[in-house]
Structure formats: C-alpha cells, structure tokens
Amino acid sequence: MKVYTLNVFLCLTFILLSSSLNGCAGRGSRISGLNVNDFFEGQEKQLAIAAASGNVLKVDELASQGVDVNTSGKEGMSPLIWAVAFSNIDGATSLLKHGANPNHHADNDSSPITLAATTGTPELIERLIDYGGSPDNSKGIRSALFLALYHERYDNAEMLLSKGADINLISKDGSNAIINFDTILHYDKVFYLLEKGAEYNFIFGLHDNYLPYSIKKAENIINKGSEQYTWYLKIREFLRAHGEDI
Known part of the structure; x- marks a missing residue:
C-alpha cells in the first residue's frame, strides 16, 4: 500500500485553489489522491471527514461523545488542519467552537493558519484568529504572511496584517x-x-x-x-x- 506523508500532502494542497478543494471528490475523505485513512483511524477519522465536508451536526455529535477535537494523527495531522485543507469554514468553525487548537503545529511546522494563508480565504483566516489563532503562527522559517505572499494571495496577506501579523x-x-x-x-x-x-x-x-x-x-x-x-x-x-x- 502506498503511504503518503504529510509533507507530500501539504505540497499538493499548497498549489491548489480553495475553490477546487471544495469541489474535490470524497466529500472530505480524499484530496488530490490522498486519503484521510493515511492520517486518522476510527472516530477521529469520522470527525476529520465531517469537518472537511462541513457536516456540522456530525462534528457536534462526535465532539459531544467525547471524541478529541485536538487528536493528533500520523505526522501531527489534526482534524482542523484537514478541514482547513478543504477550506471548509463551517467545519473548521464547528471544531473551533468545541475547542480545537488553531495554533497546533504538525510535525513539519505546518499549522491551520499557515495552510489557510496559502489555500484558504480571508474569512477562514479571520475565523481562526478570532478563536485564538496567532496571525504569525510559525515556529519555523516561513511565516503565514510569507506563505500568503509567496503564493500571491494578497487578500490573505491583507487579512493577516489587519489581524496583527508581525x-x-x-x-x-x-x-x-x-x-x-x-x-x-x-x-x-x-x-x-x-x-x-x-x-x-x-x-x-x-x-x-x-x-x-x-x-x-x-x-x-x-x-x-x-x-x-x-x-x-x-x-x-x-x-x-x-x-x-x-
């Protein structure tokens, strides 16, 4: 079985537009040939799929049953990062309301904020920051602002700066x-x-x-x-x- 790493996952999602992510097959389970099974199992997988597909009722149900919204899957993947990869603001918001950490870093330093800066929307960035996300949010050598500008997402750069990015x-x-x-x-x-x-x-x-x-x-x-x-x-x-x- 072919194993996909988080580095490959992020390289692929970074070059996709959010509009194409929202329309990709799998309803929250697949993105550019990668599968949620590569990162999650059991109820945590159900949670990630529900959030990525905007199934807020399912997110609420699973969270109320005690499924950890801050579970860390393989290579540090979180349900929130998975939802942000699909630019699903409803699913991401539901996770945030249940306490998902917008400053969680995967093993390669990627975070909801840095991913949203690249493939997301200003509204998604604003939502993450309003729930406690840092507008800088990078422990590595590339800030969210750098990533937004590198991918010529000036709308996202403007949002980050308006929200206090350094x-x-x-x-x-x-x-x-x-x-x-x-x-x-x-x-x-x-x-x-x-x-x-x-x-x-x-x-x-x-x-x-x-x-x-x-x-x-x-x-x-x-x-x-x-x-x-x-x-x-x-x-x-x-x-x-x-x-x-x-």
Whole structure:
C-alpha cells in the first residue's frame, strides 16, 4: 500500500485553489489522491471527514461523545488542519467552537493558519484568529504572511496584517520576509512589504543595513529585461527617497 506523508500532502494542497478543494471528490475523505485513512483511524477519522465536508451536526455529535477535537494523527495531522485543507469554514468553525487548537503545529511546522494563508480565504483566516489563532503562527522559517505572499494571495496577506501579523517577524534562522523574498529576487513582494511599513535597514549577517546593500549588489545580476527589474527599480527609488545612497 502506498503511504503518503504529510509533507507530500501539504505540497499538493499548497498549489491548489480553495475553490477546487471544495469541489474535490470524497466529500472530505480524499484530496488530490490522498486519503484521510493515511492520517486518522476510527472516530477521529469520522470527525476529520465531517469537518472537511462541513457536516456540522456530525462534528457536534462526535465532539459531544467525547471524541478529541485536538487528536493528533500520523505526522501531527489534526482534524482542523484537514478541514482547513478543504477550506471548509463551517467545519473548521464547528471544531473551533468545541475547542480545537488553531495554533497546533504538525510535525513539519505546518499549522491551520499557515495552510489557510496559502489555500484558504480571508474569512477562514479571520475565523481562526478570532478563536485564538496567532496571525504569525510559525515556529519555523516561513511565516503565514510569507506563505500568503509567496503564493500571491494578497487578500490573505491583507487579512493577516489587519489581524496583527508581525511584518518584521524574525524566524528561527534569523531571517524575515524581506530577506527571504530578496534572496529569491521576488522584488514585487519586497516592494509590497516596504509599502506596508516593513523595516529595511536591519542587521543580517555581516551587513548592518541589509536591503540597501543587497539592492545595490543585485544591480549586476538581475535580468534587466525581466518584470522583476521594474520592481527592483521601484525599490531603489523607494530607498533613495528615504535617504539611502544607492
């Protein structure tokens, strides 16, 4: 029997739109060829399926019978993460009302918030945060805000920022969203963050004024015929307007 890992599961769901998730086969039991059986058994499996398919009455019934809404399946999968993967706000809300933890992290650091930031909706993100979820919610090197922007879910990024996401959040490797996007030459995201008030003159590595140094250095490597070069020029003008000599 083929075994699917949570890492594969999240890689697949991250590239799907929430609209396609809601319409996939299996009514909460399958997603992109993966099966709920890969992560849950017994009543916990029934709970995950009910939440992912929006069967609120079934979620209520199982929770009232004592099924743990915070059960941790294989590789740290939770019923709430499973429901969020399907972008099912009704099912997720029902779990949250019964005490599901919106800050639970799977074994690979994925959480309801980080998954919702990528494939969910602003409404789903808001619901998770209203029930105690952290708008940052990452113990690793990629915040929910970074993931939303990387997948160009600006609507989700706006919701996260409106709910208090730390635009300057430092990850455990010492980096932040500006550094991560600058490193992969995603200057459109860097400019977005700058316009939203992100700091740029911080210390990273051997440099105490990171972004001006990096932008100046990138002039010799960026493809001047690319779309990102337009954003690079916007960043350069932004920094010059703020007194940086580049």
